[in-house]
Amino acid sequence: INSKVKDNDTKIQITFNDVAGLDEIIDELKIIIDFMNNTEKYKRMGAKIPKGILFYGPPGTGKTLLASALAGETNSTFITASGSEFVEKYVGVGASRIRGLFTRAKKSAPSIIFIDEIDAVGSKRNNDNNSEKDQTLNQLLIEMDGFNSNDGIIVIGATNRLDMLDEALLRPGRFDRSIHIGTPNLKARFEILKVHTRNKPLDNSVSLSEFAKKTHGMTGAHLSSICNEAAILAVIRHKQKIGREEFDEAIERVFAGLKKKNPEIL
Numbered sequence: 001i002n003s004k005v006k007d008n009d010t011k012i013q014i015t016f017n018d019v020a021g022l023d024e025i026i027d028e029l030k031i032i033i034d035f036m037n038n039t040e041k042y043k044r045m046g047a048k049i050p051k052g053i054l055f056y057g058p059p060g061t062g063k064t065l066l067a068s069a070l071a072g073e074t075n076s077t078f079i080t081a082s083g084s085e086f087v088e089k090y091v092g093v094g095a096s097r098i099r100g101l102f103t104r105a106k107k108s109a110p111s112i113i114f115i116d117e118i119d120a121v122g123s124k125r126n127n128d129n130n131s132e133k134d135q136t137l138n139q140l141l142i143e144m145d146g147f148n149s150n151d152g153i154i155v156i157g158a159t160n161r162l163d164m165l166d167e168a169l170l171r172p173g174r175f176d177r178s179i180h181i182g183t184p185n186l187k188a189r190f191e192i193l194k195v196h197t198r199n200k201p202l203d204n205s206v207s208l209s210e211f212a213k214k215t216h217g218m219t220g221a222h223l224s225s226i227c228n229e230a231a232i233l234a235v236i237r238h239k240q241k242i243g244r245e246e247f248d249e250a251i252e253r254v255f256a257g258l259k260k261k262n263p264e265i266l
């Protein structure tokens with residue numbers, strides 16, 4: 001899935017089938033999908049759709065995945081950028097990159113611009129319009145105001161820290177919707193494990209619902225990595241199918257990594 005996400009400016013093949021455990025959030029996004037697919041209908045009615053949406057929550061919970069699935073479902077061009085790409089030493093460089101991003105999006109509309117780590121450009125300003133960072137953020141605000149929602153462009157920003165963002169970004173007509181994406185609960189973990197074992201041969205000893213119970217606190221990224229590790233172990237062991245031992249070991253490894261990074265979490 002990852003390799004499909006990373007291609008810049010391409011049509012995406014990821015769909016909501018690849019996203020698990022986020023059904024309520026997908027429901028909230030239905031209006032956006034209808035709008036992207038039927039822009040004319042909304043135009044005729046004089047209805048405006050949000051231009052910007054923020055996804056916030058911990059890393060690895062599927063923010064990028066969901067944005068790319070949204071592009072896949074609406075057959076939109078998916079244009080990705082990371083906020084840190086716009087943070088530059090030389091004054092004007094970040095702002096000009098922001099302009100370039102929106103020019104590309106307009107050319108290949110319908111498009112979804114996804115800005116990961118938007119806090120890198122969007123954190124609160126120092127009220128010093130000469131600083132490079134403030135100029136970059138100002139340019140982003142100008143671009144958000146400049147396009148018409150009927151141009152077929154939606155901007156999605158992702159952050160782990162909603163509270164750090166400059167309020168100007170959150171005003172109506174900019175990023176006026178925020179959607180929290182948290183760590184998955186038991187049922188969501190089970191669904192995510194199902195997606196990531198879809199194309200893997202599993203033997204009868206495997207119980208995904210049991211693994212879902214054992215992986216409290218883990219994100220989609222962790223669960224995806226467990227499934228992959230288990231598959232690799234099965235290959236190394238010359239097995240025809242992946243068994244419970246491989247999963248148990250993979251879970252142990254990912255837990256060990258997690259404990260090292262974040263001893264207080266688990």
Ligand code: ATP
Nearest residue numbers: 018019020059060061062063064065192220221224
């Ligand atoms: P970051 O804040 O670090 O950018 P993110 O929230 O954007 O993280 P993703 O990059 O979308 O996280 O997730 C990483 C990978 O984890 C995905 O490519 C996918 O394989 C898996 N994953 C995460 N969440 C889910 C989910 N809800 N359903 C299925 N797979 C998921």
